[in-house]
Amino acid sequence: MLIKTYGSAVFGIDAKTITIEVSITRGVNFFLVGLPDSAVKESQQRIDSALKENGYRMPIKKVVINMAPADIRKEGSAYDLPLAVGILAASEQITNEELDKYIIMGELSLDGTLLPIKGVLPIAIKAREEGFKGFILPKHNAREAAIVNNLEVYGVENIREVVDFLNGDLNLQPTEVDTRKEFADSLNNSDLDFSDVKGQENVKRALEISASGGHNIIMVGPPGAGKTMLAKRIPSILPPLSLQEALETTKIHSVVGKMSTESALLTQRPFEAPHHTISDVALVGGGAFPQPGTISMAHNGVLFLDELPEFKRTVLEVMRQPIEDRNITISRAKFTVQYPASFMLVASMNPCPCGYYNHPEKDCVCGMGVVQKYLNKISGPLLDRIDIHVEVVPVPFNELANRGVAESSEIVRKRVSEARAIQTKRFENQKTIHNNSQITPRLLRQYCQPDKDGNILLKNAMENLGLSARAYDRILKVARTIADLEKSTTLKSEHIAEAIQYRSLDRDSWGT
Numbered sequence: 001m002l003i004k005t006y007g008s009a010v011f012g013i014d015a016k017t018i019t020i021e022v023s024i025t026r027g028v029n030f031f032l033v034g035l036p037d038s039a040v041k042e043s044q045q046r047i048d049s050a051l052k053e054n055g056y057r058m059p060i061k062k063v064v065i066n067m068a069p070a071d072i073r074k075e076g077s078a079y080d081l082p083l084a085v086g087i088l089a090a091s092e093q094i095t096n097e098e099l100d101k102y103i104i105m106g107e108l109s110l111d112g113t114l115l116p117i118k119g120v121l122p123i124a125i126k127a128r129e130e131g132f133k134g135f136i137l138p139k140h141n142a143r144e145a146a147i148v149n150n151l152e153v154y155g156v157e158n159i160r161e162v163v164d165f166l167n168g169d170l171n172l173q174p175t176e177v178d179t180r181k182e183f184a185d186s187l188n189n190s191d192l193d194f195s196d197v198k199g200q201e202n203v204k205r206a207l208e209i210s211a212s213g214g215h216n217i218i219m220v221g222p223p224g225a226g227k228t229m230l231a232k233r234i235p236s237i238l239p240p241l242s243l244q245e246a247l248e249t250t251k252i253h254s255v256v257g258k259m260s261t262e263s264a265l266l267t268q269r270p271f272e273a274p275h276h277t278i279s280d281v282a283l284v285g286g287g288a289f290p291q292p293g294t295i296s297m298a299h300n301g302v303l304f305l306d307e308l309p310e311f312k313r314t315v316l317e318v319m320r321q322p323i324e325d326r327n328i329t330i331s332r333a334k335f336t337v338q339y340p341a342s343f344m345l346v347a348s349m350n351p352c353p354c355g356y357y358n359h360p361e362k363d364c365v366c367g368m369g370v371v372q373k374y375l376n377k378i379s380g381p382l383l384d385r386i387d388i389h390v391e392v393v394p395v396p397f398n399e400l401a402n403r404g405v406a407e408s409s410e411i412v413r414k415r416v417s418e419a420r421a422i423q424t425k426r427f428e429n430q431k432t433i434h435n436n437s438q439i440t441p442r443l444l445r446q447y448c449q450p451d452k453d454g455n456i457l458l459k460n461a462m463e464n465l466g467l468s469a470r471a472y473d474r475i476l477k478v479a480r481t482i483a484d485l486e487k488s489t490t491l492k493s494e495h496i497a498e499a500i501q502y503r504s505l506d507r508d509s510w511g512t
Helices: 043-053 080-090 120-129 139-145 159-166 179-185 201-213 227-232 243-256 280-284 313-317 320-325 370-375 380-384 409-426 441-447 452-465 469-485 493-500
Strands: 002-011 014-025 030-033 062-068 102-104 134-138 152-156 217-220 302-305 327-331 336-340 344-349 388-391
Touching (some): 002 120, 014 080, 030 043, 062 080, 080 102, 080 159, 102 120, 120 134, 120 139, 120 243, 134 139, 201 217, 201 227, 201 388, 201 409, 217 227, 227 302, 227 344, 280 313, 380 469, 441 469, 452 493, 469 493
Parallel strands (some): 030 062, 102 134, 134 152, 217 344, 217 388, 302 344
Antiparallel strands (some): 002 014, 327 336
């Protein structure tokens, strides 16, 4: 008897439906074909044990299973459940005539319990697109899949529940999630706030500009000055995620398997802070069967690189293309995968190996040329791609002891959101541009023309500071954001002046 069940394979952040054909005929062997990997091949033993433990039988006949399309590699243990259901249906232990209306996925333990799987959200989206009635999956993943409307999501705990449900002996209720309500309820929940930071008003101003225009930023200062504390609070001043952004971000975290069982949808902007020992592949993504890297996990959020010069140079250099293109393309011999990587890069570093260059109270003990050598660990092209450079100095005692309440993240976020709204309207006809940091050279001439005084000021800065052409573009983009924060339609000299001061790490003006 030939039976078909349906599962799904995830490639990149999208899913592809897999047809599982099970044929049971006279004979005594088990064949699993269709390019399965080792984890899929090992499913026979898990299925055999799970069926026996729950009172079902593995047919003692010739079992041939084909996973189509046969030219696509199938990997992982999530195919255990659709394979088991196919075997039971082909051996007439399941009599449901509507198997073709369900996507079925789940990993089986030896006692038949279903274990959580990865990539549930892309699978659910694909199932709805292709007109499937329902999605049967482990209960741990049910809420994540249930954010997709017009699809019945059945979370089950073991294979017995699946068989009883398909045979009509058990009435399962679909898992339901009010996506918009859940999204709205947890949108502004943040434990970190800008008001926790004493002093550092100039750095807060730079971070506000950075958040308003989506600009990359690097903070330079001695140990304990508050660089990490400030960086961790940046998501609290970024505009709230839109529902579309939340879904896109959740898909990536779902593929990696980072979603918790309690949450159905990511509502806070991601904050990824990898250790400086991270490898190239872990950062940008890859592997034999490419998975998203840390930069994709930070999509629509913040990627924080603490102690930037301590990262391997090759790790930093592979970020240059994703920073510009807002995505990462991973190519292999047989296929190419593209992951989104539209993140805001926030980096921090000490000014020198000892950490006290330019310190107001402590002396730097580094030798001649050591400061410049330390900075040279970061390549010029990468530094050029960071729009804002800001120095962080230690907070004096009187500011630390001040009991006054600093400006909260909510107030700053309001200004940032208003500036982003101006940019959204400005670029409403541009499909790939959403904020000032993404302005192309052609649009730069249209939207970022300084007035006469500003132009003279910028010319003098370029000549005296030895700035590159890319730095010129960055200054204009940052100045455009500063003007947006002040709701100014023109770029004035004061906007240009403030933007120029955020290029302090350029070679001719630092470490000399």
